[in-house]
Amino acid sequence: MSIVGKNIPHDSAPGHVSGESVYIDDIAPSRNELLVDYFGSPFAHGRVKSLDLSDALKVPGVVALYTYKDLHHNVFGPITQDEILLVEDVAEFIGQPIVVIAAESRAAIKAAKQAIKLDMEELKPILSVDDAIAAGQYLDKTYKIERGNVAAAFSTADHIIEGRFVIAGADHFYLESQACLVHPGEYNQLTVHSSTQNPSEVQHVVAHLLGLQLNQVVCLIKRMGGGFGGKECQATHPAVMASLVALKTKRPARIVYSKDDDMKYTGKRHPYQNDYKVAFDSEGMITALEANLYADGGAYNDLSTAVLGRSLTHIDNAYYLPNLLAVGKICKTNFPPNTAFRGFGGPQGAITIENIMEEIAAYLGKDAYEIRRKNCYGVNDRNVTHYGQLLVNNTLPQIFDELSQSCDYAERLAAVKKFNAESKTHLKGLSFTGLKFGISFTNKFLNQANALVNIYLDGTIQVSTGATEMGQGVNTNIKMLVADEFAIAHEHVIVMTTSTEKNNNTSATAASSATDLNGSAAVNACKKIKERLNAVAANYFAGREVGIGAYSDSIVYRDGFVFDERRPQVKLTFPELVNLAYRERVSLGERGHYITPAIGFDWSVGKGSPFLYFTNGASCSEVLIDRFTGELKVERVDILMDIGKSINPGLNRGQITGAFIQGMGWMTTEDLRYAASGALLSYSPTTYKIPNIYDTPPVFNVDTIDNDCTVNVKGSKAVGEPPLLLAFSVFFAVKNALSYVSGKEIPTLVTPASGEEILSRLTEYKLKAAGLPFKYWPSETSSVLPRAQSRATGRSMKNRLLSGANGNVSGNGNGSAKSKEEQELAAEAAI
């Protein structure tokens, strides 16, 4: 019986539940170890006039202070090398490191920070997408994907809606903050224990900035206490600082960010401001889309180029767009560089089209599911993406049909309408959103992995890959894949600490593809060993059983035994075979390498097939809103996904529920609030509210379809990121609820749909219905701003009133035609 497909507990679970799992800050301090922290810029934008460290150096317990002058290089970046680690002249965000502090105690670090004398001139910061556009500040060139003839389609369109969709950022809120411990070795070699998703990048950046050869730096990562993309690039900063101290002082050095500092000074999910113009017919079929995506990149590029690329390739989500022009820019602002976060720009693209679906439905007075189903990618036609990739084995229509049935969409829609017509105290909303997420790194060269498999003489195995464990269970998957190859108990396989010493030039554990890539590499390594073992076994069985020749091809591994399938009664145990092979001087270790086949993309034309396959799904959410307070309850969620054949269904379910709830937090309660200076105000769980146990929907149906036709390892599909996008159904259920009270307007809603945002919209529509003006909150100049300063206020939006032909069918009793004056007043109030 194959182990693949079984529910094996996470390989670290027993350690997790007993507190025995070790994270960076749990490693026992070694003699002489130094604590490392840093002193950063107080301004979002400022120029250093003078820096005096003399007093700080005198603080008892302070061992060393370093500035950019102590680095060999100071500029780095994964895509474009534009990031300054330690401020030289101009600081670009609050908290950008200026001085690295090495000390014997926390008290000394604190005293040193107070004793550093920094004179800095404050420069005008850019703190919004609008300001960046006005200043022409971008971090990269403009990217574009185009198909068909957009201009022609608009000129003949039945209907056109224009709008702006504002998407807030979010904090990763991994529980374990950024952390690194460095042990100096001989000849300037460094052993770097980093909480990173990308040990090779830590190795590269440490070596580069400290002027070391790559082979002098070993980066190790046993596990992270969560990553979610936040440790793909930004683990490098603390790693370099600790490495600098270790290299210079020859003492072990450890840096662990406090949660507050981590939230304040590391990058987040990219906020976006997306302007769109969509053409569609009276049935709701989209004929053209024009979208201008503005990503808020923060101060440096980091991974923004790739994030934006994924937004552009996911602007279609589950829907066929015959004519399209999608243009993307990355705005440079004075915030910490925004970075990878589960979904990697895909969500910010996909949510835009989901918003459009909801708006077309409201405009036409039709049901949004009907609009979505109509526009859904087809199986045999309408099945080529806007960048030219053919959808092979497209399961989207099946998923839409099956989920809409199993979640009783039609009945519940009728019940919601009835409820909203009757209840004076609450509003309900229902929404069904789709999901198509491309799997592979969009940078082709990253789609490779290597794995090292060592078999020991008792038949047990150690596997090492470049994959990093952050809770998602990649190590458990790889353990199962390797155990499966040799048909041995999974307990006999251990996946070792990830180390650049064992696996070189690895890609980040990212893009949901760690199991795909590293698991495949491990399987390839096993296959190479098996070829050799098979020869040994074949000879052995041929020698013992007169009548059969030595045929490697007929060697079978099953339930811990090895035999020739022609003589299954004569068996070797796996350890016996391993010992035979050892005595025959056969190598029992191997490296496997894997490359994702047949992918590629050319940005110069915006065309290609960048993805090996797509992970698909859909979800339906029902919400309840308090009309007086804006309080939101997610009452029921149904999810259906195509994730191929699961290697471990239990782990996959955890990825689906976890990603969904994380996405729901982004869409509802997680609200990044900034001061006018650019300082983050919601920098701890006191004010930044990720979902709590009671926020998990009371009815939460999660299921998968059967799909045996996936090209990936063991027929599995990646699942780490995609389900996060399913949480859009929660947001659009709120928007749907608002459509019952928004009068003649298409309701506007920006993320997150917090109680305050919802109440502001309820108030807006209540006032407008009474012919009164409404000014978006905060209505007065305030020192506290939401990140998305340019709220969707109606500016640059056209055709936001419901289609006259269909009127308002949402049954709110507010459908009577308003006078022209009233309409003008309403439009004015919206500005």
Added chain:
Amino acid sequence: MRDYILLYVNGLEQRISAAQAFQPASDYLRLDLGHCGTKVVCAEGDCGACSVMVGRLAAAGDHAELQHVPINSCIQYLYQLDCTHLITVEGLKVDGQLNPVQQSMVDSNGAQCGYCTPGFVVAMCGLANDLQSEQNQEKCEGKPCHPSEKQVKDSLTGNLCRCTGYEAIINAGMAVDLGRFKTFSELYPDKEMVANFKAHAQNELMLKAGGRTAYNPTSVQSACKFLSEQEKVVIVSGGTDVSVNMNKRDLAPANVMSTAALPGLTELKVIESNDRNERKILSVGAKVTLRQLEHSMKDLVPEFHNILWVYGSPQIRHAGTLAGNIANGSPIADSTPFLFLMEAEIEVTGCSGTRKIPMAEFYKGYKQLSLHKDELITRILLPLPQANELVKLYKISRRQHLDISAFTAAIRITLKGNIIEKAFVVFGGVGPVVMRCPEVEAALTGKAHELATYEAAGKIAKETIAPITDVRGSRDFRLTLAENIMTKFYYETASSERELACR
């Protein structure tokens, strides 16, 4: 006077010197003892990763001598934990094997990255321990017995997980076989600890190090004396806010005085009145925890119970007290609107005796209390609503559980027929102190209990208050809430509309 803290950690005795005492328990566990299973994430009691069980001497008559409750070790400083037993995640295995809670978390995939897991496991073990009280053990006799979904969720609102979406954790909790769970008193026989605690409790704790003093008086008189003689004394009850300020805002008072060793002050009882028309009064001792109050309110005042249910988290409520919440003086305190509404009296004791301060006179300004230097709160006298009164309490926050309010309101109406005879309206989060709103009360009094009355009152509420914009919400948001809450109250209390309101 005693100059060391007596503490047991996972059954082993520890003596902690003054030099070590001024640190949170979580730092002591991780740095001094190397028990790194206890994680510190937020260092302010908002994530639960640092949860440990604390066992204290129970009041006389309870079945076990040490009662164990979950707390956030990051905001419990060691001087608060004298004569207690801490059980950390490392101390939960039984004979080297995972206990039923731990095993269930493994089997149900309740752990992903693992960083929050120790906190969840500890809190869940706390639930299992509670449910395995003697009467429950009898109930479970011979058949599998599991916590309910509500019990699991209620016990875990103080723990944040970013990986699982909680589903697997809820399933893990509901799959725990309680019959196989060994209680803490079985796992750690407490006879020796109890004897040691009782012997030590006689001897007052006074710790001095680095210019700082921590003092745990054993009588109210000596507490008052200390307050009168020393400057800059911070009184620590549950410490759930004071300790946050120590961790995050450099609060390092020269003197801290913990109420932990004060005898009595644990009274929680209804004072029956002889006069049938007279209101019953609940007497709440200063050491009564919010958790104990929550339990007592379940039947007495369900409306207040609902507020206490979402107040902080179990870990916070097991540490925090009503007296502490009052003394902390926050304008967004969750307990105080109800105290204003019911015209509670605060009993304070000083060197020259005891006096009562009406709630309405207790605050002089933002965090300014009308307490004399030598006084501390000893009791709260809380009049309870009568059957003919309509009472509603509101707490609006970004998230339902474990969130500080953006806005609070409390409304109490007495009807005569359909006419509002008396009205009390209290708002929190709209100014420097929790406040009654006489203008709104006047707008209601004598009017019919109908929608128009409340809509008009809402408009007055909006005009009367002057909230600010901060990280928890804009001024507009708070103004609108104050207006709308009056209408909401109407729909929730008007009999003809009640059906609609309750859906």
